[in-house]
Amino acid sequence: ILMGVGNHHPHQRLATSTDEPWVRGNDSFSARLSVKTNPTVNNKPLAIVAGTSLISSSMAALPFCADMYHMAAALGIWSLGSSILSTAPVSYISDVTTDKERAQALALMRTSGDIGFLLGASGIGAVADLTGDLGSAMHASAGVLLTATGWFAVRRVLTDHKVRNE
Numbered sequence: 277i278l279m280g281v282g283n284h285h286p287h288q289r290l291a292t293s294t295d296e297p298w299v300r301g302n303d304s305f306s307a308r309l310s311v312k313t314n315p316t317v318n319n320k321p322l323a324i325v326a327g328t329s330l331i332s333s334s335m336a337a338l339p340f341c342a343d344m345y346h347m348a349a350a351l352g353i354w355s356l357g358s359s360i361l362s363t364a365p366v367s368y369i370s371d372v373t374t375d376k377e378r379a380q381a382l383a384l385m386r387t388s389g390d391i392g393f394l395l396g397a398s399g400i401g402a403v404a405d406l407t408g409d410l411g412s413a414m415h416a417s418a419g420v421l422l423t424a425t426g427w428f429a430v431r432r433v434l435t436d437h438k439v440r441n442e
Contacts, residue, residue, distance in 0.1 A: 320368040321432045327361025328425040330354070336418035339411030396420075 334353035341347040365385065373381045396417065404413035 320364045320371065321428070323360050323364035324368065325425055325429045325432075327357045327359075327364065328421055328428075330357030330360065332418040332421040332425065335421065336415055339414050 330353055334350045334357065337350045337353075338347065341350055366382065369381050369385055370378055400413045400417050403416050404410050407413070
C-alpha cells in the first residue's frame with residue numbers, strides 16, 4: 277500500500293500508511309504483508325527483470341523439450357515469470373511519472389505493447405518461414421526479450437549510480 281506517489285524522485289522511499297480509510301480495520305495477513313514488503317519503488321525493476329528473465333529462458337528452452345514433462349516444466353517457468361511480471365511495469369511507470377504525465381505514459385506503454393505484439397508476431401513468423409524451424413524463431417524471440425531485459429537492467433544500475441553520486 278504505497279502512498280505519496282506523484283512528484284518525487286523514483287529512488288526516494290515512499291511513505292507507507294495503514295491509516296487510510298480503505299485499509300483501517302483490515303487486519304488481515306495480506307494487508308499487513310503488503311505494507312511491509314513493498315516500501316520502495318526499487319522492488320519493481322527487480323520484478324521486471326526477474327519476470328522477463330524467467331520468460332525468456334523458458335522461451336529459449338521450449339524448443340528443446342523432448343516430452344510433455346519437460347514442456348510442462350518450461351511452461352510452468354514461463355507462467356511464473358508472467359505472474360511476477362503481471363503488475364510491475366504499470367506500477368513502476370506510475371511511480372516514476374508525475375500525476376500529469378501518468379495517463380500518457382500508461383497509454384504509450386499499452387500502445388508500444390500492442391505494436392510489439394503485431395510486429396513481433398510478424399517478425400518471428402518470418403524468421404520461422406525463412407529458417408523452416410520454429411525453434412529458431414523461439415530463440416530469436418527469447419534473445420530479443422533478454423536483450424531488452426539487459427538494457428533495462430543496465431539503465432537502472434546506471435541511473436541508481438548517478439543518483440547516489442549526485
